[in-house]
Amino acid sequence: MRLQYPTDIRIIQVPCTGKVDIIHLLTAFEEGADGVFVAGCLEGDCHFLEGNLHAKKRVQRVKEILDKVGLGVGRLEMYNLSAGMGPRFAEIAREMDQRIRELGPSPIRKAKASLPKAETEMRV
Amino acid sequence: MIRAVGKPLEEVIGMVQDYPRILVAGCDGCVTVCEAGGLKEVKVLAAALRLYFTQQGEPKQIDETSLTRQCDKEYLAQLGDRIDGYDAVLSLACGCGVQFLADMYTTKPVYPGVDTTFLGVTEERGVYTERCQACGRCILADTGGVCPIARCSKRMLNGPCGGSDKGKCEVNPEMPCGWQLIYERLKALGQLDRFEQPITPKDWTTSRDGGVRKIVREDLRV
Amino acid sequence: MSAETPSKLQKILNAGHFAVCSEVGPPRSADGSVIEHKGRLIGNHVDAINVTDHQTSVCRLCSLASVIRLKQMGLEPILQMVTRDRNRIALQGDILGAASWGVNNILCLTGDHQVFGDHANAINVFDLDSIQLIATVKMMRDEGRLLGGHQFHVKPQMFIGAAANPFAGPNVEMRVARLAKKLAAGVQFIQTQCIYNMDTMKTFMKLVVDRGLHEKVAIMAGITPLKNVGMARYMQKRVPGMDVPESVVKRLAGVPKEKQPEEGINFAIEQIEELKEVPGIRGFHIMAIEWEEKVPEIVERAGLYPRPVVD
Numbered sequence: 001m002r003l004q005y006p007t008d009i010r011i012i013q014v015p016c017t018g019k020v021d022i023i024h025l026l027t028a029f030e031e032g033a034d035g036v037f038v039a040g041c042l043e044g045d046c047h048f049l050e051g052n053l054h055a056k057k058r059v060q061r062v063k064e065i066l067d068k069v070g071l072g073v074g075r076l077e078m079y080n081l082s083a084g085m086g087p088r089f090a091e092i093a094r095e096m097d098q099r100i101r102e103l104g105p106s107p108i109r110k111a112k113a114s115l116p117k118a119e120t121e122m123r124v
Numbered sequence: 125m126i127r128a129v130g131k132p133l134e135e136v137i138g139m140v141q142d143y144p145r146i147l148v149a150g151c152d153g154c155v156t157v158c159e160a161g162g163l164k165e166v167k168v169l170a171a172a173l174r175l176y177f178t179q180q181g182e183p184k185q186i187d188e189t190s191l192t193r194q195c196d197k198e199y200l201a202q203l204g205d206r207i208d209g210y211d212a213v214l215s216l217a218c219g220c221g222v223q224f225l226a227d228m229y230t231t232k233p234v235y236p237g238v239d240t241t242f243l244g245v246t247e248e249r250g251v252y253t254e255r256c257q258a259c260g261r262c263i264l265a266d267t268g269g270v271c272p273i274a275r276c277s278k279r280m281l282n283g284p285c286g287g288s289d290k291g292k293c294e295v296n297p298e299m300p301c302g303w304q305l306i307y308e309r310l311k312a313l314g315q316l317d318r319f320e321q322p323i324t325p326k327d328w329t330t331s332r333d334g335g336v337r338k339i340v341r342e343d344l345r346v
Numbered sequence: 347m348s349a350e351t352p353s354k355l356q357k358i359l360n361a362g363h364f365a366v367c368s369e370v371g372p373p374r375s376a377d378g379s380v381i382e383h384k385g386r387l388i389g390n391h392v393d394a395i396n397v398t399d400h401q402t403s404v405c406r407l408c409s410l411a412s413v414i415r416l417k418q419m420g421l422e423p424i425l426q427m428v429t430r431d432r433n434r435i436a437l438q439g440d441i442l443g444a445a446s447w448g449v450n451n452i453l454c455l456t457g458d459h460q461v462f463g464d465h466a467n468a469i470n471v472f473d474l475d476s477i478q479l480i481a482t483v484k485m486m487r488d489e490g491r492l493l494g495g496h497q498f499h500v501k502p503q504m505f506i507g508a509a510a511n512p513f514a515g516p517n518v519e520m521r522v523a524r525l526a527k528k529l530a531a532g533v534q535f536i537q538t539q540c541i542y543n544m545d546t547m548k549t550f551m552k553l554v555v556d557r558g559l560h561e562k563v564a565i566m567a568g569i570t571p572l573k574n575v576g577m578a579r580y581m582q583k584r585v586p587g588m589d590v591p592e593s594v595v596k597r598l599a600g601v602p603k604e605k606q607p608e609e610g611i612n613f614a615i616e617q618i619e620e621l622k623e624v625p626g627i628r629g630f631h632i633m634a635i636e637w638e639e640k641v642p643e644i645v646e647r648a649g650l651y652p653r654p655v656v657d
Binding site: 281285308323 | 430457458475477481527
């Protein structure tokens with residue numbers, strides 16, 4: 001099965017979405033990601049029992065933070081699908097890609113681009 | 125242990141928005157255990173603040189650290205060589221830590237990043253309940269090991285009141301009636317006779333009503 | 347009921363009559379005429395009148411000023427005091443103040459939590475609870491002593507009362523045990539929570555009588571006439587520690603709306619008649635909430651009028 005999905009998506013593999021922490025998602029946005037989606041197993045089908053349910057709650061928490069810092073809730077989403085659902089993965093990727101294109105580039109990336117390089121690297 | 129919860133982000137933003145260089149300082153003690161002010165929460169809060177101020181077009185230097193404890197001078201002293209590099213410190217320690225930090229660095233603005241809430245226990249991860257109000261004179265021996273000062277909404281020493289309903293407090297039907305718990309516990313211990321002995325008015329001088337409290341242990345002083 | 351006081355209520359109980367009390371709620375303003383009006387409405391039909399102390403934590407004209415006003419009208423007031431709003435200094439001071447105006451009855455309560463009232467964000471005090479307040483009044487009266495140790499000569503001659511709620515949790519036995527605790531602290535009369543569940547009330551009284559508590563404390567049954575089915579439902583669902591059986595609600599619902607107030611009064615009178623036969627019941631406390639004008643009718647139809655005269 002050779003499925004087409006947008007090429008500007010970078011995949012970060014984790015053993016389980018239960019491994020995805022709030023700080024990982026926030027860091028992605030700090031590094032300039034325009035959007036992030038978390039692809040977990042189907043609910044009830046987690047190999048580690050509840051990893052995807054934990055991820056769901058963390059994604060919700062990060063959405064709240066993103067809303068408060070002005071990035072809005074739309075740039076982050078959690079989806080549930082099984083390893084055998086390749087076409088669905090490609091569909092989600094296209095859907096998310098389309099959504100982010102409509103939202104435009106991350107204001108963080110834009111703000112950082114307009115700054116002198118030294119300032120963006122000041123963080124310890 | 126002391127329990128705390130993170131302050132709302134907008135409140136924190138309001139406190140620190142005028143400072144270009146901010147140190148977010150966590151505490152590895154109680155607030156780490158209740159996941160309100162440890163290094164992990166420091167990282168999340170710092171990231172959120174950086175995102176906010178960057179998005180606003182006014183990026184700041186927001187750095188992260190956490191101290192073993194903020195209620196002991198030895199650990200606070202570890203900030204000594206770097207604190208001058210910041211315009212303000214946002215402390216995620218409990219109210220004790222925030223104040224002790226401010227005590228040591230008298231000219232540095234120090235802001236609280238958490239609301240210190242109570243002395244309590246972990247019912248389950250993410251669920252904490254109050255158990256002690258540090259009244260300074262423990263009466264648990266008389267009340268079957270359940271504290272009416274912390275667990276009765278009216279801190280009655282001779283409860284339950286007439287508002288206790290189906291084992292729940294009149295204040296909130298989700299809240300167990302502390303005196304029902306005491307009654308059941310005394311019954312299980314075969315000590316119901318204690319229930320009918322009036323407890324006399326409490327001496328509150330050991331509580332906050334006696335003024336600011338202090339412990340001096342001569343045997344420990346060096 | 348050891349200590350004798352000048353209380354008219356105590357004398358009537360001691361003479362073996364069924365005592366009758368009612369209560370007035372002060373206004374949420376400085377209008378003292380409201381107290382006078384309510385006092386006149388019921389004064390001739392009851393032996394003593396409770397004045398509530400910021401009931402349900404709603405700020406009102408204070409009970410101390412109100413009982414003095416009733417006393418000056420020649421009526422017999424009962425000072426209700428809750429421990430929610432005042433510490434032991436203020437409570438004892440108010441007791442001395444009331445006694446200085448010849449007030450001879452007090453009802454010691456812990457009080458509703460302030461979240462129910464109009465100042466939910468207030469601090470609460472609860473320095474004492476109701477049982478400790480009972481013991482404090484007794485000490486002031488019998489020993490002429492304040493909690494702080496100060497001795498004084500002119501003692502407050504208080505007939506000491508408290509509330510009991512047979513219907514609150516966890517069980518009736520515990521509620522009887524708590525009554526015994528109030529007795530141990532020095533209470534002389536009890537006004538119960540509004541009774542709707544007669545079975546539970548009778549169970550409570552049986553346990554009280556079995557322990558002989560009724561010989562040491564005068565228990566007055568609390569009666570609140572229901573105005574309509576809405577009020578019955580509200581009491582059933584919303585008031586903690588209140589037990590309104592479904593049968594009572596159905597009885598009111600079974601008559602047309604305009605007849606419901608009358609049905610509520612009929613039910614209250616039937617309850618009084620039934621409770622007169624229950625061993626240990628020594629009187630009635632009729633709490634007609636914002637319905638004071640009905641008290642005379644209830645008292646008369648329940649065969650409790652005219653009120654006995656004692657000196």
